[in-house]
Amino acid sequence: MDKLTEELLKAVSDYTEGGYTGAFNIRENGGCAGRQSTDNIQIEGKADGSGIDIYIKAGTKGEKVFIPACVTRGNVSDLVYNDFHVGEGADVVIVAGCGVHTDDEGEAAHNGIHSFYLERGAKVLYEEKHLGTGEGTGQKKISPVTHVELAEDAVLEMNTIQLGGVDHSVRTTTGSLEDRAKLLIHESLMTDGDEYVMTDFDVDMNGEDSAIDLISRSVAKGNSYQEYHSKIKGNNRCTGHSECDAILVGKGRVNAAPELYAGHLDAELIHEAAIGKVAGEQILKLRTLGLTEEEAEQQIIEGFLRANG
Amino acid sequence: MDKLTEELLKAVSDYTEGGYTGAFNIRENGGCAGRQSTDNIQIEGKADGSGIDIYIKAGTKGEKVFIPACVTRGNVSDLVYNDFHVGEGADVVIVAGCGVHTDDEGEAAHNGIHSFYLERGAKVLYEEKHLGTGEGTGQKKISPVTHVELAEDAVLEMNTIQLGGVDHSVRTTTGSLEDRAKLLIHESLMTDGDEYVMTDFDVDMNGEDSAIDLISRSVAKGNSYQEYHSKIKGNNRCTGHSECDAILVGKGRVNAAPELYAGHLDAELIHEAAIGKVAGEQILKLRTLGLTEEEAEQQIIEGFLRANG
Numbered sequence: 001m002d003k004l005t006e007e008l009l010k011a012v013s014d015y016t017e018g019g020y021t022g023a024f025n026i027r028e029n030g031g032c033a034g035r036q037s038t039d040n041i042q043i044e045g046k047a048d049g050s051g052i053d054i055y056i057k058a059g060t061k062g063e064k065v066f067i068p069a070c071v072t073r074g075n076v077s078d079l080v081y082n083d084f085h086v087g088e089g090a091d092v093v094i095v096a097g098c099g100v101h102t103d104d105e106g107e108a109a110h111n112g113i114h115s116f117y118l119e120r121g122a123k124v125l126y127e128e129k130h131l132g133t134g135e136g137t138g139q140k141k142i143s144p145v146t147h148v149e150l151a152e153d154a155v156l157e158m159n160t161i162q163l164g165g166v167d168h169s170v171r172t173t174t175g176s177l178e179d180r181a182k183l184l185i186h187e188s189l190m191t192d193g194d195e196y197v198m199t200d201f202d203v204d205m206n207g208e209d210s211a212i213d214l215i216s217r218s219v220a221k222g223n224s225y226q227e228y229h230s231k232i233k234g235n236n237r238c239t240g241h242s243e244c245d246a247i248l249v250g251k252g253r254v255n256a257a258p259e260l261y262a263g264h265l266d267a268e269l270i271h272e273a274a275i276g277k278v279a280g281e282q283i284l285k286l287r288t289l290g291l292t293e294e295e296a297e298q299q300i301i302e303g304f305l306r307a308n309g
Numbered sequence: 310m311d312k313l314t315e316e317l318l319k320a321v322s323d324y325t326e327g328g329y330t331g332a333f334n335i336r337e338n339g340g341c342a343g344r345q346s347t348d349n350i351q352i353e354g355k356a357d358g359s360g361i362d363i364y365i366k367a368g369t370k371g372e373k374v375f376i377p378a379c380v381t382r383g384n385v386s387d388l389v390y391n392d393f394h395v396g397e398g399a400d401v402v403i404v405a406g407c408g409v410h411t412d413d414e415g416e417a418a419h420n421g422i423h424s425f426y427l428e429r430g431a432k433v434l435y436e437e438k439h440l441g442t443g444e445g446t447g448q449k450k451i452s453p454v455t456h457v458e459l460a461e462d463a464v465l466e467m468n469t470i471q472l473g474g475v476d477h478s479v480r481t482t483t484g485s486l487e488d489r490a491k492l493l494i495h496e497s498l499m500t501d502g503d504e505y506v507m508t509d510f511d512v513d514m515n516g517e518d519s520a521i522d523l524i525s526r527s528v529a530k531g532n533s534y535q536e537y538h539s540k541i542k543g544n545n546r547c548t549g550h551s552e553c554d555a556i557l558v559g560k561g562r563v564n565a566a567p568e569l570y571a572g573h574l575d576a577e578l579i580h581e582a583a584i585g586k587v588a589g590e591q592i593l594k595l596r597t598l599g600l601t602e603e604e605a606e607q608q609i610i611e612g613f614l615r616a617n618g
Binding site: 231234246248249250251252253254255256257258259260261262263265266267268269270271272273274275276277 | 540543555557558559560561562563564565566567568569570571572574575576577578579580581582583584585586
């Protein structure tokens with residue numbers, strides 16, 4: 001495994017010198033750089049080579065599975081399909097970071113198409129960090145596509161963070177929830193320079209007492225542009241909440257378009273959004289503690305993103 | 310003037326037996342049923358017959374101008390262009406209700422294309438009520454198109470109410486605001502049966518310290534469907550706030566899609582939305598005071614809409 005890959009893995013997916021404990025699959029420049037299954041978590045390559053299937057046995061508790069992906073050079077455009085089959089009553093953690101790096105003018109791109117099939121009562125905590133690095137002029141792109149199908153009483157909690165350095169990202173999420181299923185998403189996005197990120201979320205609450213809680217926080221610095229569109233659809237007795245807050249710095253711009261569809265009398269849907277720069281009073285307060293204006297702003301922004309998830 | 314027209318005028322635009330005081334223009338089934346100018350408010354028919362120009366002299370204070378429109382039978386599809394030229398520092402009230410009525414299977418439709426040009430420091434309170442009546446099977450349609458251009462320090466406050474009985478309505482608003490201009494909108498929409506209403510708002514805050522406050526409240530009863538889309542664009546130092554709240558009754562459905570664009574570091578934009586049915590506790594409380602469930606719900610809904618504007 002490449003030294004660069006190791007560094008990226010440390011930054012995006014809790015990798016240590018000793019490697020991962022438990023099940024894992026490491027994807028490096030479009031190939032497999034390591035794979036391990038456990039008794040409860042089976043990872044299999046798809047017959048056509050397009051990706052992997054992760055089978056988590058019913059009742060599996062307390063295990064973690066790591067499926068990071070890295071691109072370490074230009075002229076690599078990786079596309080992979082990862083399907084997660086999570087058995088009834090399982091309760092696991094999935095760590096799925098992604099790093100893209102280029103030192104040349106070639107584009108480094110990773111597109112992970114993830115499908116989550118959670119059976120009855122299954123519980124998954126999904127953690128994902130995205131990072132772009134390298135001094136090349138090549139575009140660094142990460143565009144995750146996520147599809148979730150949550151059976152009765154299943155709970156999927158997703159904490160996703162774009163740390164920075166990703167030039168272009170389109171983040172698409174679709175899915176559906178059955179009775180009492182819950183989808184909780186905390187998304188934190190940082191852009192700078194000429195970076196662009198688009199979030200597009202469209203999920204149906206079909207089951208009785210299903211619930212979605214979607215919290216997106218973003219910081220748009222430099223000349224970057226972020227677009228946010230969420231569509232939460234309540235087709236049954238259900239509750240939906242979405243919140244998108246953005247901080248502008250410099251010439252950063254944000255367009256936030258959250259959408260709520262209530263197609264049932266007992267759908268309760270709420271949304272809040274706020275866009276603005278860091279409040280002057282906050283900066284002033286930290287400056288009286290000895291910080292420079294830049295340090296104060298940096299500290300406020302970090303707190304804003306860290307508080308999410 | 311038709312007896313029906315008189316009744317509609319009373320319902321939608323403060324008409325009394327004595328007629329209107331001050332400037333007015335009454336539109337009835339696509340024709341003019343009365344017009345009066347005053348020293349300060351001049352109403353002129355457009356040369357091509359497509360509508361009227363309303364000229365309000367600079368500095369005019371405390372005057373009201375009435376420009377209601379009615380359609381009282383099927384097979385009338387009225388389209389009219391009304392342009393409001395409001396001079397510097399004027400401070401006036403414009404009352405512009407619309408009623409459509411059909412007792413047969415013919416469609417009764419009114420489409421008012423309104424343009425508001427407010428000069429520096431002008432202030433306008435605009436009031437509009439929409440109503441559909443009659444036992445005919447013909448569709449009753451009212452689709453207002455509103456364009457606003459607010460010069461420095463101009464303030465336009467719009468209170469618009471769809472009382473009920475309108476089968477189909479698309480409400481489009483576009484415009485732009487210069488320095489310190491303010492646009493305040495209170496919209497209240499009531500639909501029932503198979504009625505459909507769509508609000509589409511798209512306004513630019515181009516001026517420094519311009520402001521938009523947009524509050525939409527709606528009640529969707531029966532099998533009706535309401536769509537709401539607002540786009541508030543902050544292109545300068547400015548503040549934007551929008552709020553859309555909807556109450557569902559029966560099989561009523563609502564889609565709310567408010568959009569905020571921050572294209573400037575000092576744009577401060579906020580949005581809230583909530584969709585749901587009337588809270589059970591509220592109904593219970595009123596029932597202990599002797600109201601039936603239906604009366605309690607009715608009272609809560611009326612209060613919800615009345616509190617807006």
